[in-house]
Structures are given as structure tokens and as C-alpha cells.
Amino acid sequence: MYPEAPAPTVDSAAAIVRVVLDVPLDRQFDYLNPGLPIREGNRVVVPFAGRQLVGIVMALLSETDIPIQKLKAVLQVFDDVPLDAATFKLLRFCADYYHYPFGQTVLSSLPLRLRQIKPAVSRKTWLYRLAQPVPDDFVGKRQQVLARLITLLQQHEECSEALLGEASATWRKAMQPLLDSGLVTRREVVATRPSLAASEHEPVLNEEQASAVAAILGTLRQFQPWLLFGVTGSGKTEVYIRLLQTVLSEPQAQVLIMVPEINLTPQLEGRFRSRLSQFPLVTLHSHLSESERLQNWQAAQTGAARIVIGTRLSVFTPMPHLKLMILDEEHDSSYKQQDGMRYHARDVALVRAKQCGIPVVLGSATPSLESWYNASGQPAAGQAGRKPGYRLLTLTQRAAAQARLPRIFCIDTTHSPAEAGLTPQLKQAITQRLQRGEQSLLFINRRGYAPVLHCSACQWLADCQRCSARMVLHLRQRVLRCHHCGAEQRIPVQCPSCGNPDLRPVGQATQRIEETLQQLFPQARVARVDRDTIQAKDALTELLSAVHDGKVDILVGTQMLAKGHDFPNLTLVGVLDTDSALYSPDYRASERLFAQLMQVAGRAGRGDKPGEVLIQTAFPQHALFAALQAQNYAEFADSLLQERIALQFPPATYIAIIKAEAPDYALVKQFLTELAEAGREFIRQHVATFTDQPVIYDPVRPGLARLNRMERGYVMLQSHQRGALQQLLHAAVDWAWQHPLQAKIRWTVDVDALEQG
DNA sequence: AGCACGCCGACT
């Protein structure tokens, strides 16, 4: 046996290559090695069912159960860095835990370029410098790009590619003769973009921050989950930076920082770059081009990048010297993948930390109840599956002096009804801000003009043809649009059912609020921010800077505005509609609402101008608001947790959902009914092996019963023990793969589902 | 998922 991976030689004893592919089949495929230098973890091209696919080599074998005449030969092997065993171990765990085909798990963790057949040559990044003076006759009269390049090179000692790009988009072509003649030399740079000047500003840590840093640093080189519970403005980022400074002082050490996509702003990246300027840093997020993504991913994989800041998917990025993981805003539901393998990056990060034997820091001002439960030492009422060992760190002091929480008031809409979505108090508060030259921000979590178009004569409502949902009225584009499937239709001039021409928009959404504000405050500059207005690339950035420059008086938008930017002159935040979340059938809605309102409150007021938050609600006495006003998330979370324990909802129990959809619900129902029955039968037959007996609920239809012409259904599986739930899921999923309807319908498993449907 | 192979309606 080989102690390490075998040398890349032609070995007839290991002529079988076992490969995983990006196909929805939970199997591996064997091929013959025609004598290529193949190693485990390599990327190969293989023939498969009449086409060519990229696969990853799992093993080199000397024999296989597949008849030799059925085996095809590997066509090609790429010479890029093979995937390492630690990464495979993590991917294997996730494929098992989330019941997703291993091949698809592996391939979907790779940058797109590595899933495609063309060689993934990541272009290297260089810095260019003038080696010797350029002779006068070198530049021809019409070679303007070349002339501009030389000017830039003369002005700067070293030129980045971004800088040279200012000369022309095709500067590389003009550069070639300079390189060929030796007039210009270049050196490769790894992962450092225009390096920011190191910031000497090193804030003094307060006592809580300092002891948090010390506590975490005390657990390096061992698995330890930390929950860093820090109120808004308590300086969590500063804690992260100090941790990195120490951890990265060890040669080669790498750190992975995860943030929700919307939080990965240039400002955040810049802060880490300037405070840790000596360490190569790369980011991984959806706005990168594919070649940037590949380059950054490879920089992490080779160890060249010491700091990786990424979103959900970056939890799988190979990092050979990973010493610490940080997951900021750990409560954010965008960490849960909602299609394909439905993993939760927070939970995967915990598994990875355990496998690597390193600490993981989960940061939040409003921790998820899962983490709260794990960290706060709640009474373990019948909880055998509870993870021990979480440690809680609390930051209660506002580190930044200017980070003052605004005053929060509820406006009782039962006493002062909203007119066109706005209560008199809120209108008055806006008027005041306009008079003082200050800015206001209004939240309404629905885009479009009105959520419903209604016929008052016959009660007709505009429905989507493809979904069981209402069409949303978009007046600006003069269409009805389904927010679930994207279908559009023209606004009918009369009721399609009774011919009544008087169709009325019902309810409020961003466009309509914007219109109302323009009518109420004709002199005010109103701007709207939602998915519809920020389609263009830099639209959001432009708008935010307009707000910053005081060119906007009132900003209307969806939750999209709740994060990130601070506007010093913004002193009023209005929340127009919270009641749908307060009494939602989704038991997680109030937890999410609290987090959102907390974040929203952070937008109001800075420095000498105190902020004010006005929340319109018919339920001002709700405990959520009292906790919000007192900024007491801990107490609120404790009470929610008691409810969950009493009702046996997560995190007091474990659930998984198996969903199915097809154009015909009869097939879905048959599949799910038989699945539930087979699962119950499995439990009966293996009852002695279950330390907790799972429950399988009958198939039901989700709130959105039809989506894009697909009829949907699901069954829920529940157990007080993770292990028991997994045991059942393995049996159920094995059963499902065997079912004749398996390929006719679409079915998915969602372990630890956040919502149903 | 793709992509073959396969067996019935209207077209050069």
C-alpha cells in the first residue's frame, strides 16, 4: 500500500479509475486508464452516455465489479492541483448528511471553470515595471495605446493590471513588444489587488472585546465553537481582525471568513485589506467573473491566499492550512442553500472545524435559536442530541462612541389607521425631517405597486396561470407579474370575469408608497430601492452615494436596504408593515423579524443626531417590541426557545422534509404516500435499533401548492435525535431511488429545512 | 439530467 498518493506512473495493477460525475445518480463510475498520469483528486474527461463530462478521480483500483467490456477509457487528465483528502472528507459528510448525490456535491463545490472541459488556465496577475528607458523610435506615430502605456509606466514605479487597463482595454497586446524587447519586466503577484495603504489606526479594544479575543485565542489548534453575541456597534469586526492578526502570525496559516452575500461589500473587504495588508486576501462571491473566481479559489487551494472572505459556497473552498473560521451574521438565512444540495453553511462550518480541529466563531447581534440553544446552556428537556461544548461570548458595550441605538416607538394602527399605508404620526415625523433637512427611510417588504388587483363587483383577483399565487401589480411597467415564477401579463382594462372596468389595486408595495410620498411631499426627493430599481450593475452603489451626498430626502425600499450603509444624516426609519410576520404560520418569522428590525434600527441616527424608529403595528403590546425597545434579545430568544421546546419545534427537535413535484399531483401524492408508508414500515421493522422513534407525517401541500406549472407536495420527518432521523432518511432515500416514479417526478431532501414547501 | 433508441403522423 502507498502511504501517500501513488506516483503518477502507468501502473497496470491500478488501471481502473473510479470517477464521480455531475449527474443525478448516486453512483460512481469506473473507467480504464489508457496510461495517463492520473492521481486521486485529479480532474479528468470521460465519455458518458454519448457525451463527454468532467469527472473527479476518487480512487485508482486494480479491479472492478463492472464487466471489463463495458468500461470506457479516460480521455484526458488535467494537470491542475488535485483535490485533497480533507476536502473530500467534508464533501462526503455533506453528501451523506444532506442526502445529495456525491458526484454532484463534489462538482458543485468547484468553480464553474473547473467543471468545464476546456483547460482552466487561470491567467496570472502581474505587476509591470520599466526596466530601461524606451528609445524614442520605439513608438510609432499611430501606436497611441503603446504611448499611453509607456507614460503610465514612467509615472509609476510599478503598474498594476487595473492601472494599465486605463490605457486601453487591449493594453495586453501593446505590452507584448515591450516585454519581448526586455524594456519592461514583470513579476507575478498573488492575490493582492491594488494594495491599500496599511492603516495605522488601531482602535483600543474595550474590556469585553479584549477578553473575547483572549478566550478564542486560547482555543487555537482545537475544535471549539464560539458564539460571539454582540449588540449592534459592539465591534465584532474589530474582534475578528485581532484574531486574524494573531492567527496569521503563524507561517502559512489561513483563515476563512464567511459573510452573507449582501454584507460582502467593498467597505468590508477594504477594512480587512487595510488592517491586514501584509497578508494576501481573496474574496469569493457571486459578482466575480469566472476567471477571477477560479484564480481566487486556486489561491486558497494552494495556500497562497492567507485570508479568504466568502459567501455560503466558500465553506467548501480547499484551504490546506486553515486555522480559524469565522461566520459573521450567523443567524442569516442566506447561509442555507435553497436548491441543489440544501446545506447550511453554518452547520458545514462546524463540521469542517471539527474535522480540522480548529475553532469556529459564529458572530451575531441576534443569534439563531439553534446557536442560542447550543450556547446558552438551556435546560436540555429530553435533548439527547444536543451538541455540547459551545461557548458564549457577549459584547454588550458599544465600542464606537457614535454607535447609539435610536429610540424605537410603535404606532398603534388600530388607534391611528394608516392611510395609503402611512399613519398620521409617520407622515408628521417625515415632515419634521424634511423641515430639518434630514433624511428618512421607509421599509416595506413588498416590491411592485400593489400585491393584489381586485374586482369589487365580482371579487375576481388576478392569479398567476402557472402558480397558486396572486399576480403583483407593477404600474411602472404596466404589467401584472408573478413574483414566484416571473410570469407577466398585461393589466386587463376590465374584469376578465364580469367585464367591470373598475379594477382596484389593493394593498401597499414600494412603488405605491413612493407615489403616495411624491403626492404628499411634492418638494421632496423620493428614491426607491428594491430588486426592480437596482437591476443595473452599479445602480445600488450610485443610489447609495446619492443618499450619502444628500441628494435624496426620502428613501423607500425593501429589506435589501436594512444592511450595510450608514447615512449620517438619516434620522428617521419607518417600518410600514410588520404584522404579517408577527402572526405568521412560519414559526421562525418572529425570530427573523426581530433580527430585521434590529438591523433596520441600526440605520437611524449617528453621532450628534439621535435617530428614531417608528413601527406601524396593530399589536404594539407584542413582547417582541418590548424586547426590541429594551434591546434585550437574550430575554426574547429565551422565551422563543421555551416556546419551541414546549411545542417540540426545532431546535428542540430535528426535522427533514422530502419534497416532490410534477405536472400531475396524483404522481406526487402516490410517491409521497408510498414513501411515508415505506418509512413507517422501516421504523416498525427496525424499532429496536432506534434510540428515538421518528415520526413521519402524511403528505401535505405547501402554501405555494403550484409553482411554475408543477404541483408540489412534501412529507415531514421528525425525531429528537439527529442520528435516528439520519437512519430513517437513509432508508427513505434508498427507497426513493428505487421507486419507478423516481425519474418521472422531481424530488429533493431538505435536512434541517428552514421553511416548508 | 442528457442523450440515445424507438415507433407512429404529415411532409419534400
Next chain:
DNA sequence: GTCGGCGTGCTC
């Protein structure tokens, strides 16, 4: 006669 519709079944 054959071009092509998409139903069924397999992929090392």
C-alpha cells in the same frame, strides 16, 4: 417513402 414528435430507459 423519411423527417421528427417526445415516451422509455440507461449511463462505467
